[in-house]
Amino acid sequence: MKLTGAEVMVQCLTEQGVDTVFGYPGGTILPFYDAMNNSSLRHILTVHEQGAAHAADGYARASGKVGVCIATSGPGATNLVTGLAAAFMDSIPVVAITGQVPTTMIGRDTFQEIDITGITMAITKHNFIVKDVTKLADTIRYAFRIAASGRSGPVLIDVPRDIQTSVVDFEPLAEFEKYSWAVGGEILSKIKTAVQAIQGAARPVIVVGGGAVAADAADEIRALAEKINAPVVSTLMGLGSFSGTHPLFLGLTGMHGCKVANQAVWEADVMIAVGSRFSDRLTGDRDKYVEDKTVIHIDIDPAEIDKNVAAHIGLTGDLKIIVDLLNGQLNDGQRSKWWMRIRECQQDEAVDGDEKQLSPSWVFSHIAEETFGKECIFVTDVGQHQMWAAQNLKIEKPRTWITSGGLGAMGFGLPAAMGAQFAKPDKRVIHFAGDGGFKMTGAELYTIAAHKLPVISVIINNHGLGMIRQLQHVFFDNNYTSCELPPNVDFTVFAAAFGVHAVAVNSAVEFVQAFKQALASNQPAVIVVNISREELVTPMAHPSGAINAFIDM
Amino acid sequence: MKHVLSILVHNQPGVLVRVAGMFSRRGFNIHSLAVGTTYDLESSRITVVVCGDDGILEQVIKQLEKLIEVVAIQILPSESAVRRGMAMIKVNAGGDKRGEVLKLADVFRASVVDVSEHTVTFEITGDEDKINAFADVLAPYKIMELVRTGLVGLARGDNTIHQYERRNFHEQIVL
Numbered sequence: 001m002k003l004t005g006a007e008v009m010v011q012c013l014t015e016q017g018v019d020t021v022f023g024y025p026g027g028t029i030l031p032f033y034d035a036m037n038n039s040s041l042r043h044i045l046t047v048h049e050q051g052a053a054h055a056a057d058g059y060a061r062a063s064g065k066v067g068v069c070i071a072t073s074g075p076g077a078t079n080l081v082t083g084l085a086a087a088f089m090d091s092i093p094v095v096a097i098t099g100q101v102p103t104t105m106i107g108r109d110t111f112q113e114i115d116i117t118g119i120t121m122a123i124t125k126h127n128f129i130v131k132d133v134t135k136l137a138d139t140i141r142y143a144f145r146i147a148a149s150g151r152s153g154p155v156l157i158d159v160p161r162d163i164q165t166s167v168v169d170f171e172p173l174a175e176f177e178k179y180s181w182a183v184g185g186e187i188l189s190k191i192k193t194a195v196q197a198i199q200g201a202a203r204p205v206i207v208v209g210g211g212a213v214a215a216d217a218a219d220e221i222r223a224l225a226e227k228i229n230a231p232v233v234s235t236l237m238g239l240g241s242f243s244g245t246h247p248l249f250l251g252l253t254g255m256h257g258c259k260v261a262n263q264a265v266w267e268a269d270v271m272i273a274v275g276s277r278f279s280d281r282l283t284g285d286r287d288k289y290v291e292d293k294t295v296i297h298i299d300i301d302p303a304e305i306d307k308n309v310a311a312h313i314g315l316t317g318d319l320k321i322i323v324d325l326l327n328g329q330l331n332d333g334q335r336s337k338w339w340m341r342i343r344e345c346q347q348d349e350a351v352d353g354d355e356k357q358l359s360p361s362w363v364f365s366h367i368a369e370e371t372f373g374k375e376c377i378f379v380t381d382v383g384q385h386q387m388w389a390a391q392n393l394k395i396e397k398p399r400t401w402i403t404s405g406g407l408g409a410m411g412f413g414l415p416a417a418m419g420a421q422f423a424k425p426d427k428r429v430i431h432f433a434g435d436g437g438f439k440m441t442g443a444e445l446y447t448i449a450a451h452k453l454p455v456i457s458v459i460i461n462n463h464g465l466g467m468i469r470q471l472q473h474v475f476f477d478n479n480y481t482s483c484e485l486p487p488n489v490d491f492t493v494f495a496a497a498f499g500v501h502a503v504a505v506n507s508a509v510e511f512v513q514a515f516k517q518a519l520a521s522n523q524p525a526v527i528v529v530n531i532s533r534e535e536l537v538t539p540m541a542h543p544s545g546a547i548n549a550f551i552d553m
Numbered sequence: 554m555k556h557v558l559s560i561l562v563h564n565q566p567g568v569l570v571r572v573a574g575m576f577s578r579r580g581f582n583i584h585s586l587a588v589g590t591t592y593d594l595e596s597s598r599i600t601v602v603v604c605g606d607d608g609i610l611e612q613v614i615k616q617l618e619k620l621i622e623v624v625a626i627q628i629l630p631s632e633s634a635v636r637r638g639m640a641m642i643k644v645n646a647g648g649d650k651r652g653e654v655l656k657l658a659d660v661f662r663a664s665v666v667d668v669s670e671h672t673v674t675f676e677i678t679g680d681e682d683k684i685n686a687f688a689d690v691l692a693p694y695k696i697m698e699l700v701r702t703g704l705v706g707l708a709r710g711d712n713t714i715h716q717y718e719r720r721n722f723h724e725q726i727v728l
Contacts, residue, residue: 117567118570121570129566306611306612
């Protein structure tokens with residue numbers, strides 16, 4: 001079959017099961033747009049290429065499939081960078097396709113020419129520039145395989161314009177090879193050692209990370225926790241891989257983790273880390289973090305073992321299979337003494353009585369209650385609201401919590417929410433942002449409105465950059481700078497400009513009403529929650545200290 | 554501590570940048586680097602001398618294994634591998650000094666590759682210490698310039714880098 005390069009690209013995407021792509025056109029990618037127009041691919045035109053990249057990322061996180069974004073050469077490609085970096089840091093499978101100036105023009109500083117493979121080398125799992133049309137199809141297939149397999153991540157394919165217009169013989173892929181991880185000999189003996197360590201543990205703790213979500217290992221982890229009766233704590237990225245309402249779940253751990261979760265990690269004698277890369281925001285002081293405990297580190301990426309934290313037992317491979325193998329050899333345990341100690345810590349922590357005040361933690365607790373049992377996906381931006389959400393929402397299932405963990409990219413939330421809603425039209429996407437982050441990519445409301453996506457945006461508005469203010473409060477002696485913004489943006493008017501229903505609330509009663517209304521309607525909605533600037537994220541462990549050494553604010 | 558790593562890579566454009574970029578991005582120190590094609594047109598071989606303790610060496614290898622174009626990695630320890638670099642050293646040695654430097658070159662088995670009225674240029678092959686030692690003895694005669702390649706090396710005996718190819722990380726873990 002003779003096809004143009006652009007048609008080959010369309011064929012290959014279809015072959016991979018892609019139905020939706022996010023993008024923004026431009027000169028060098030136009031042949032592809034031309035071919036795509038006559039295909040079954042649904043193209044979502046975003047406001048900005050960054051939005052397309054975050055949307056593809058959100059789509060991938062919500063669905064587990066590979067997200068696809070498209071941009072033209074030059075500025076289109078550079079605008080993808082933050083989005084690809086966010087996907088890279090959180091190991092999200094995304095394929096980005098960029099146009100490039102014709103091969104004969106490369107290297108001459110041509111109009112809109114940028115060396116995007118050079119730029120994105122450090123923020124993609126791999127990238128390609130296709131200079132031979134006969135290799136185009138296999139490159140795209142390879143790109144999808146790289147993106148989705150092993151430790152997943154973004155892959156960029158740069159396709160010069162003349163490659164898109166050249167004609168080539170195309171052979172459809174007969175069957176898709178599925179690669180699966182096979183249990184090797186060495187791992188079985190290591191699993192035995194791990195089983196012995198867990199069996200002998202008096203105070204075990206399970207730390208779940210983003211890898212647990214990616215590996216679809218929630219059932220196996222629940223079985224493990226219930227079998228050995230161990231408390232489970234979650235990293236920011238791991239939320240949802242263990243039910244937030246399960247009695248064994250202690251909550252978020254890390255710099256802004258719950259006290260009891262951090263204390264349990266601190267006192268544990270055996271730590272089973274499932275799919276966590278021991279980020280600095282999780283561990284604080286890395287040496288203190290693992291002092292006096294046996295660390296069993298299970299991860300798909302061999303390079304993660306001993307990278308940040310030295311593991312006593314490192315199990316590399318598919319988490320789902322490894323945890324299942326562990327479960328098969330472990331005996332049931334009770335550990336009632338350990339649980340008495342944990343319950344004691346929990347009672348110490350239980351305070352908080354500011355009911356019905358419009359405090360951020362109340363807002364998120366209320367949303368947790370209102371959405372309980374409903375099919376919702378929670379998407380956050382970055383900052384204080386992200387932490388309040390992580391602390392107070394009860395995330396029940398994997399892929400229903402979407403947040404920019406590693407990169408911490410403000411502006412991630414709204415486009416990612418949009419991508420998630422496209423991936424899961426039957427679920428309700430609830431997006432949270434601060435006023436700072438919402439200003440960055442809020443224009444994607446245009447796309448949301450254009451497609452009538454029922455995304456609810458809850459803007460936690462403190463007229464400022466709350467996390468910056470908090471850091472200046474704690475570390476810079478209240479010397480506030482560039483964090484308190486003049487309160488002269490009316491986000492309801494902004495939303496109304498896109499035809500999105502919006503309401504601002506100043507009390508708990510108003511919020512209850514507004515949220516109920518938004519949930520009942522099947523339309524996009526914006527709720528602006530005006531809160532005090534003084535609100536802080538507590539607790540807060542010192543970023544370079546022990547995780548149970550909390551800063552007194 | 555210095556370690557010599559031999560890396561077999563697919564001969565793709567940009568592969569050197571990818572490998573070198575990984576080192577700089579993760580803060581690993583490269584002492585020297587040598588790249589060249591092999592007799593197989595599809596692959597190139599990169600020899601890197603990297604500084605760091607065993608933990609760093611392990612991380613370097615694991616991070617290299619994650620690069621899609623890396624086929625195999627082999628550590629070349631001094632006791633079980635031959636490791637050589639080459640240097641050219643131009644010294645200011647006209648007149649009566651010339652005889653002295655030629656004698657020194659003889660001791661180090663360095664060969665003369667260029668001679669002019671005031672200068673002699675030597676070529677010397679050997680491990681780092683030998684080259685350093687030769688440069689040291691030439692220093693009093695004023696070294697005008699010195700250029701050296703990175704180390705290259707091969708394991709002794711039957712051991713080859715191809716034995717590592719079967720580890721095939723990409724299919725098992727990366728892919």
